[in-house]
Amino acid sequence: MMKEEKNMIMKQHLISYKYGIRGIWLAFCYEHSMRFHLVAAIAVIILNYVLKVNHTEWLITLILIVLAWMAEIFNTAIEKLADKVTTNHDALIGQVKDLASGAVLIICLFSALCAAIIYVPYLY
Numbered sequence: 001m002m003k004e005e006k007n008m009i010m011k012q013h014l015i016s017y018k019y020g021i022r023g024i025w026l027a028f029c030y031e032h033s034m035r036f037h038l039v040a041a042i043a044v045i046i047l048n049y050v051l052k053v054n055h056t057e058w059l060i061t062l063i064l065i066v067l068a069w070m071a072e073i074f075n076t077a078i079e080k081l082a083d084k085v086t087t088n089h090d091a092l093i094g095q096v097k098d099l100a101s102g103a104v105l106i107i108c109l110f111s112a113l114c115a116a117i118i119y120v121p122y123l124y
């Protein structure tokens with residue numbers, strides 16, 4: 001591969017990061033739930049420090065935080081796309097939005113369960 005081609009690929013790669021960062025910023029601006037996820041993430045990090053959780057527990061909680069953020073960003077993207085298709089009442093659009101919300105709910109419930117499993121033993 002030519003040096004110019006490599007540079008071009010690298011440049012496009014870096015530009016795609018820029019779009020990704022803009023996507024994360026948009027999610028925080030337009031989706032109130034993202035701010036809730038941010039507050040929850042900060043609370044988890046503080047709790048991890050206070051309780052001095054072990055390495056594995058740190059990893060599990062950080063992975064769950066990232067999964068919840070990912071689910072919320074996908075949910076926001078799907079909602080925006082659905083609204084672009086139609087803002088009129090439509091049964092299928094309703095189902096699409098419910099499915100996207102379901103994905104967020106699953107990771108939130110699973111995170112709450114994992115938080116109970118990790119933190120409760122530290123309280124005794």
Ligand SMILES: Nc1ncnc2c1ncn2[C@@H]1O[C@H](COP(=O)(O)OP(=O)(O)OP(=O)(O)O)[C@@H](O)[C@H]1O
Pocket residue numbers: 033075079086087088089090091093094095097098101
């Ligand atoms: N065009 C539509 N046709 C039918 N039902 C809809 C439509 N738009 C929204 N709904 C229903 O209303 C619910 C909430 O949709 P809305 O677009 O207001 O999301 P939201 O309240 O911003 O959700 P979230 O809290 O996940 O961001 C959907 O899950 C769906 O059941």
